[in-house]
Amino acid sequence: MILRGIESSGKFQPKFAVALSPFENTPISFYFNHGRGISSQDARGIIRNPDAPKLATTDFYQAGVSFNARRVSIVASSFFIDHSNEQVCIPDDGTLEYKGRSRSYGFELRNSIKITRFLAFNGGLTQVIRAYYPRQFAADGHRIVVDSAPHTAAKGSLVLTEFHKFNGSLN
Numbered sequence: 001m002i003l004r005g006i007e008s009s010g011k012f013q014p015k016f017a018v019a020l021s022p023f024e025n026t027p028i029s030f031y032f033n034h035g036r037g038i039s040s041q042d043a044r045g046i047i048r049n050p051d052a053p054k055l056a057t058t059d060f061y062q063a064g065v066s067f068n069a070r071r072v073s074i075v076a077s078s079f080f081i082d083h084s085n086e087q088v089c090i091p092d093d094g095t096l097e098y099k100g101r102s103r104s105y106g107f108e109l110r111n112s113i114k115i116t117r118f119l120a121f122n123g124g125l126t127q128v129i130r131a132y133y134p135r136q137f138a139a140d141g142h143r144i145v146v147d148s149a150p151h152t153a154a155k156g157s158l159v160l161t162e163f164h165k166f167n168g169s170l171n
Helices: 043-048
Strands: 015-020 028-040 055-068 072-083 087-090 095-098 102-114 119-137 143-145 152-163 166-170
Antiparallel strands (some): 055 072, 119 152
């Protein structure tokens, strides 16, 4: 039996993480993570442009430090993201397409603070410092930036845990 209109593809997805806690009495850890993820074109994008790549890889590198005490947890890290193809949404028709290799880097801050026995505040901030297409320059010599990427993301929540058998959160 021959299946028509079906193609398959695959990519290797390595993952690696290491953490070091050098101080016995201080709750500080240093860490490094690497991971690769894959994304695929949607069917509409493949039908429109059958010669375009079907899969893209994203290599993610992260290094940071964490402090985890009884009532307070703080994490600070930096990251570098290398996309083999930047996947962008075309809003006119809702399709996705690949726009070429891109890179970005920035930092992330996260916390969890236990306010009372039942109530905690969790928060985070991710800041992309730069997102660009490598080896692509405008006529004036400046790098071409990824203009469709968000540069700042923040989140916060209050979490209520085991308060008279009730759990809830406000995000």
